[in-house]
Amino acid sequence: MLIYEKIVRSTCRNIGFVSADVGLDADNCKVLVGIEQQSPNIAQGVHGHFTKKLEEIGAGDQGHMLGYTTDETPEFSQKEFTAKKPQSLVNLCIGVLGIPLEDIIEDLEEIAIGLPGDIKLAVAAIVRRRKLLSDDVLTKKVAE
Template sequence: MAELDTFLFTSESVNEGHPDKLCDQISDAVLDACLAEDPDSKVACETCTKTNMVMVFGEITTKANVDYEKIVRDTCRGIGFVSNDVGLDADHCKVLVNIEQQSPDIAQGVHGHFTKRPEEIGAGDQGHMFGYATDETPEMMPLSHVLATKLGARLTEVRKNGTCPWLRPDGKTQVTVEYHNDNGAMVPIRVHTVLISTQHDETLSFVCLLPRHQVVMLVLIPLF
């Protein structure tokens, strides 16, 4: 097998306690709460967080009666942020909410869907996303992505079920897979590298921080 016929591809997955994921979940929860009471809600909600503080801001037009602070605290609590030791205490952290009505200019373009044809409805935001399906896994996703996601899910599972009580909510997994170019088909050959970065109890030694059998082996071995 020629050396140029192989290459490494890495995928990353963040746990539910990672700041990026935490903020996503809070914004999602706000959107869900608005849509539950008012399906015509227009929500542009952003969230940011730092040690023991969460801020929710943006532009929202809705008839729903939403308790934004309660949503923030409930989401943080459900993830496992329940004390200062883990960097955020859901019941005592500072929650800042700055929500305003949607800009009139944006509203004019997006609120006329009852009287406009679909092709005439404007967008309040724009973005270009791309994706693809692959037959290398049953999930139709790249193997590196599937493994990184499953490792992260397992890390959360052993934290919440008490198997690894020293784990904390924040974490990130990264998997590098070596692929072979088989006449244009990208065929996974082996797992090259597995990286787990996780928040943990600061009193533990390095040896205790290797969730090899509880996490890595239980996810990888059944696949090979």
């Protein structure tokens, strides 16, 4: 079993969080570990390799979190994510894919988009995953 608290403290210490003066004291901060057993429904999809064909097996419950909850916007997300991402993403989806954002939103939920520059990479990942364009055409579109 991993020693989560030890790993967290060591990582914080290695990147310079060694005292309250720098914002965090790795040796005295509180480390919370909230790892729970995987949901039986997800486990069945992931570990069904004993009873299912390979193409029927799911990918698990991996996820990414980006940012934090705040009262800066009605959506409780940071202003920079709410203000910049949607319109740029809508335009890029229509321009590169020729399809509206709503048609790929399910794919986008699986991809963390941090900065506006990353939007092209996210859309390119979706295009490649869905095999909507050849790699040659995709490379040219992303370079534009």
